[in-house]
Amino acid sequence: MMTFFPVPYKDELLYSVLGRYHVRSGNVSIKATQKDIYGTDSITAIMDLPSHIYRIMENLPVGHNYSLEYLITNHTLYPFYAAFLPSEHAAKVKESMIGSDGGSIYNRIGLMASSVKFNHYFKFCPQCVEGEMYNHGELYWHRVHQIPGVLVCPEHNTI
Template identity: 25%
Template sequence: MAVYLDEPLPDEILFSVIARYVENAGIENVPEFLRILMGDGMYQPGKVDPFAHLVDETSRAWGMTARDISERLTLAPFYAAIFAGEGRMTAVVKRLRCAPWSGYIASGKPGIRYCEACWREDDGNNYPRYWRRTHQIPGVVVCPSHRCVLFGMGSTYTRTLLRAAAQRDGGTPVVAGSLEEARDWCTVAILARQLLCGDARWSRFGGEGPHRALQPYSDT
C-alpha cells in the first residue's frame, strides 16, 4: 500500500507531516494507520532500519532513503552530534523511549512547541501551520529565527502526540524571564539549530540535502 504523505515543509518534523495526513484524511484508527505506515519499526542495531517500512510506503510520494528521513525529518542529527562513540543512537533512543515516527522527540514537558511568528508566516504563505524540528530540540525555548519565546501545548508522549499536533492555537509561553535571559535562550537556540543542521539551512526538498560540517547520523 502506497501512502501519499504531503511533501515536508522546511524544517518540518516527521510527526507533523503524519499528523496533517491523519487530520486531512479523516483517519479514525490511528494505531492501525501507524502500523501500516511504519510497520513494527523500532530502533534495533544491526537489524532492519526503523524507517525501512516508511521508505517503502512513501517511495512514490517522497523517494527518500531511510538516512534522508532520519537526517531531514527527525532530531537524530542533533543527538548524534552531541553523543559520540559507538552505539550512540542506541543509547539515546533507549533513554527517550519514543517511537521513530515521532521524529525522536523527547517525552514530557513542556509539550510540543511553536513560534507565533512562524505560524503567522505560514498563514501569509498559504502553508498549513506546522511543527518545526528546531523548536522541539530539548532546551530550546526561543525561536532562533524570530528571537521570541516559544509557546507549548499538549504532550510529547506518543499516545497523545498526534492529537496535540492537530491543534493550531491555545498554547502558553514555555518560559518567562528578563530580556537578558531571553538573549541567553536565543544563543542556546541558535547553537542547537547549528548542531541539528550543520552549516547550512534546509535545502530544497528532494535535493541532496544540506552540506554537513557535523558527522551524519550513524550508530557507529
C-alpha cells in the first residue's frame, strides 16, 4: 500500500510518477517500492504500456481521486497506440494493461512487425528540463517524448 501518491505532472508517464514515489518514500530497496505499489515484489513497472494497473489502483492511498481510465488516458502511451488500432484490438490492449496479461500487449499492438524503432532509452528535452527545474524543483519523464518515432520536443522543437 502506498502511503501517498505524488500528484502527476502534465503529460507525466505513470512510470515517472512511480519513480518519484520511490524517491520520496524513503524506501531503500526497489523491492520495497514494488510491494507498496503492487502488493508484491515480482512485478516491474514498464515505461509505455504498463500492466497490472488494477493492482496499482488497489494500493493507492485511501481517499485518492484517480480512476483507471484517468491514469491510462493521461499518463500512459495507450491513447497514442490505440489511435492506430481497430477499436476491438485497442480494447484488448487496455484489458491487458489493467490486468496481469502484460506480455501480450506488444503482440497486440503489432509494433513488433512495424518499422518504427523501439526506444532503447528514455528521451528528454533539455529545454523542458530547465523549465521544470525552475518551476517544480524536480524533473519528470514526459509521455510525448517517449513515443516511438518522435525525436523532437513538440513544445520547443528541440531534438
